[in-house]
Amino acid sequence: MHGFNIFGFEVNTYYTEVLAKYMAGLKFEDLPKEAVEQAKLITLRILGGALEASGTAPAAAAERIAWDISTQGTATSWVSGKRMSASAAAFVNGTAGGILDWADSGYTGSCDAALVAAAAAIAEETGVSGREYLTALVGAYECWQRIALCVDDPAREKDPARGSSNPGSPIFAAALAAGKMLGLRAEKLNQDMGMCVLFHKQFTNLQQATLSDGGHFEDGWCAQGGVQAAECIKDEAINNMTDCLDLPYSYLEPQNDAPAVEWLNRDLGGRWFISERLTKRWPAHQWLQRPLDIAYKLVKDNGIDVGKIASITVGPAAAYHMDCRGEGWDTIAAASSSLPYCMAVSLLGKVPGIDWYVEENRRAPAVIALAGKIRGDGNAVGTETLAAQFLAAEARELPACTVTITMEDGAACCGSCGERLDSAACVQETFRRQAETVLGAEKAGKLSGLVMDMEHATDLKSLGGLLARA
Structure with a gap:
């Protein structure tokens, strides 16, 4: 049953509802082994990239900004190792995670920095199990990639004056992962996506045009906005706000005159986009x-x-x-x-x-x-x-x-044929090099082991101790 809209639009599709029900019902046992392994590698990639970038100016600025808006909390900043609120940590870690361009790529860019930063912050705050974290990460990625393909299918022409939604769409991944771990029901996850539309940044080509390092804060904002969207819904502060992918002119049409809506529910639960990714060897586009x-x-x-x-x-x-x-x-x-x-x-x-x-x-x-x-x-x-x-x-x-x-x-x-390295071995080797510089060899090894054996972790509050600085 569709929710309220004052314009009286007749809504005959159920794209938002289907994605929300999929996310709410997804279990670890539903996930293919390859999808689980990719979720671990994504986590290592972003966590390692953030640790390595912790001394850069954008990362330091994100940390200062977070402390201006945060009180002491239960999530950890990967830049300083200090505790702060989940939304503040998501902002810092999302910003830092994308600075060096290590994030692997899907068909419409990457949601990884925002997704991992938001998911890890909520996982640490709530103490969910590794299986719950992995399930939320995979499910959120699947929903995000379908939403992003709907509005930015590269096989379809799009008026460049509309701007790109790629830098803003990761908020859906962040919010759905956070919402899943916060225990939101399907109808609440529907609203969670609606809040993403309200928090979604302007569709623009400004970052691509100027190549400013200010663009790294987009990942941080998507992570923070995703966490806050889910928290708004959890706190029962929001009524209505449903069917954002179905209600005319709510999200899809402002971005694309002819959105590829067939992507939204295509092969959901059958095709795993998280396993169809470019694993980078180089920290570059x-x-x-x-x-x-x-x-x-x-x-x-x-x-x-x-x-x-x-x-x-x-x-x-x-x-x-x-x-x-x-x-x-x-x-x-x-x-x-x-x-x-x-x-x-x-x-x-x-x-x-x-x-x-x-x-x-x-x-x-x-x-x-x-x-x-x-x-x-x-x-x-x-x-x-x-x-x-x-x-x-x-x-x-x-x-x-x-x-x-x-x-x-x-x-x-x-x-015309390059040399590619085994993705899992390459990512783990890179992570150890990145993390040892900041955390030392012992903590880096334990952190890598925790992530790569995540399905056996019972309480992810333990992340904080491994990320704390001496």
């Missing part, structure tokens, strides 16, 4: 991964002296991702979106992660010089096209590209 893989393999296999490279040509290159600056890159966001920059720092042997993005390396003459030798072949491909190809391949293969390295003596080598 998703469409930079394949050319970075190829260049790395060419240099490694051919024993190339990077100092004697005359030029590197990439074709086709992703549009708007060939930014090369003679003075260096002024923001982490600009650097992580630039193929010339990321390829230069990788080939010069900088350690993937925070080492890539410290200002010293963003303005290093050697990096700038090598980046200046990297160019596209003149056949730029729009990111929407790349995303559509990725979706059509069901994430089994990244969009094709070729990298040609030409040496100063005229010799050249060319490749």
Whole structure:
């Protein structure tokens, strides 16, 4: 039965209700093993990325802001190891988790930083079991990806003047995970999604246009907003606010004249989008991964002296991702979106992660010089096209590209097949390196073990002790 709307719209669909019932009824036993493993890896990826980024300016600012609005609480800031409220911790950790661009990618970008930050904060506050956490994480991801595909299906043309909903839609993932762990019933999870619409940020291309590090706070805001949406509903403070995906002009139509509503309930419980993801090897934009893989393999296999490279040509290159600056890159966001920059720092042997993005390396003459030798072949491909190809391949293969390295003596080598590492081993190895620097080897090992054996954890309040600083 549909809820109240004063306009008298006749509503004949049940998309919101179906998603809410799915989320409320989902049990750990329903989850495929691969989906469970992906939920663990997502958690490690975001937690490790946040710990590694804890010394950056955006992370420090998020921490200061959180303390301005928070009292002592039961959730832990991954930036400082201090206790604060769940919503404040979600803001800090969501912001920090996305700074270094480690978040793996789905078909419409990533919800991971907001999702994990919100879910972990509520899990620590409520003391749910590892199985409850994993179930909430997987279910929320499945709902988010369907909502995001509905409004931003890359295979469908969309008026760019509408802006992108990708940075704002992760609030649905954060809110549904939080709501599930707070014990909301199906009708309350329906309202939870309605609150997400009210809290959803402006549809805009501003971040993509300016490449400001201010964009990292979007993940923090989505995490915080998701937690607060669920808490508003839990406290019985909200009436009505249902059917946001069904009621005309509530959410879908303002973003897209022809939303792909067929995605909303498609293969729910049968197709697991969380298992169809690009696991990144490099802390950089998703469409930079394949050319970075190829260049790395060419240099490694051919024993190339990077100092004697005359030029590197990439074709086709992703549009708007060939930014090369003679003075260096002024923001982490600009650097992580630039193929010339990321390829230069990788080939010069900088350690993937925070080492890539410290200002010293963003303005290093050697990096700038090598980046200046990297160019596209003149056949730029729009990111929407790349995303559509990725979706059509069901994430089994990244969009094709070729990298040609030409040496100063005229010799050249060319490749189109990169070197990918085993995703689980790669993520765990990266996490240990990230966490040991901040927490020490003992705590890092225990934290990795807790996450990778999460289904046997009985009370996730134990997270706080492992994240506390000495």
